[in-house]
Amino acid sequence: MLHIKCPHCGMRSQNEFSYGGDASVKRPDLNKEISDEEWDNFVYNRKSLRGKHLELWQHLSGCRQWIKVERDTATHEIFNTYKADEEIS
Template sequence: MFLIPCPHCGPRAMNEFSYGGDATVTRPAAPGEASDGEWIEYLYLRDNPKGGHEELWQHIHGCRRWLRVSRDAVSHDVLGCVEATEAPS
């Protein structure tokens, strides 16, 4: 278990949050013109790097905000946390 420093509620246990996926995935700019390959990449294909990740988490048992969390997937160290709409920390 690790703590996530919610910018609104302060440090909270990760089990107060729900994981929302990779924060670096971007929807095709022109969805109607995207190829099947672009949709497959957007919907299903993810990198799985060892180390740093940018992840979306929702504080479901707190402020209910969507957050962008920088986390080391090996050590589980949380390196930063900002609103999901902000630039990476």
């Protein structure tokens, strides 16, 4: 079971969180004309990569904040966690 540092609450067990997928996906702006391909990439296509992955988790049974977690998908190592609006260098 992973041990995730919520940037708002501190170290918490994985079972307090729910997974939200790739955090690098950006929703296209409303009312913007975009191609089918762009939309498909947003809705369906994910990299499913091995290694370092920036992903979303929601601290569901805690502060209910969506956070970003930098995790290695192969080893589960967590390098860093960020608030939703935090700049990631």
